[in-house]
Amino acid sequence: MVGGYGAIGTTISEMLAAAGATCIVAGRNGERSRGLAKEFHARGWNAAGAEVDASNVKAVRDLTDGLVKEHGTIDILVNCVGFHKEQPFLEVTEDAFDEVYTKTLRVGMFLSQAVARHQVAVGRGGSQVHLLSVRSSLAFRDRGYSSMCAAKGGLAILMKQQATELAPHQITVNGIAPSAVRTRKNDEVLRDPAAFQRAAANIPFGRLATPTDVAGAVLFFASPLSRFVTGQTLFVDGALTAGT
Structure with missing residues (x-):
């Protein structure tokens, strides 16, 4: 689970560990990774923390090599890594x-690629x-999302x-594409009724996604229930894209 201690990643890691996976919480901050893994251990789940800069290809390859050496295989990869810098198109x-x-x-x-090399070699x-976004297929009106839409769409x-x-x-x-997610990072802002109304205005469900909504979709793709489902993007968006 790369990006496994973030606002959404923590819930995904927790759900996978609770379902019985040996969860390797990986991210740029090794202290946070190991701290979350320690919390999981206290709850009786198998977990370990690892420090890695996911944009450093050599570091990623070293991490996957080490995990395979220690655990024998990497059955599931969850990529919850991403970065966004909002700028109007003419100012990008x-x-x-x-x-x-x-x-x-x-x-x-x-x-x-690094994980697939080991999965192919093991033969199991x-x-x-991958965590995407509805912005992988929808533009964002009146916002400077050129870089993010390009990266997530790619x-x-x-x-x-x-x-x-593969x-x-x-x-x-497979990919998970949520609409806006209510997390601890934006919860304080969304307590303002006007801010919440603006955020949820185009979502037929009348609310934002939660980290649990996203994690449930990840669990489906990581489980045997989806063994014949591949190359798909699951929109976790309260019918936003259905009505667009």
Whole structure:
């Protein structure tokens, strides 16, 4: 679980660990990764923490090599890594665009590749899940989302290509595309009724997604229930895209 201690990643890690997976919580902050794993251990779940900069390809390959050496295989990859820098289209800088690309699309490519090499070698199949966004297929009106839409949209089609090439090895690759998610990061702002109304205005369900909504979709793709489902994007959006 890369990006496993963030606002959404923590809930995904928790749900996977509770379901019986040996959850490796990985992220740039090793202290936070190990701290969350320690909490899981206290609850009787199998977990470990690992420090990795997911945009560093060598570090990612070293991590996956080490995990396979220790555990024998990596059955599930969940990529919850991404970066966004909002800028109006006419003000997008090269540095900002490159940073969003590097920390989002490039991560999805080489993280998936590093894990897939081991999954193919072991020959037991596996699953990979990428966290996308509804912005992988929808533009955002009146907001400066060019870099994010490009990176997440690129990851959405990359995921389909990965699924096609890995299908002969019984490895599934799917994406979760939530609309806005209510987390501890934005909860205080959303307590203002006007702010909440603006955020949920176009969502037929009348609310934002929760980390549990997202984690449940990840659990489905990571479980045997989805062994014949691959190359798909599941929109967790309260019917936002259905009515768009």
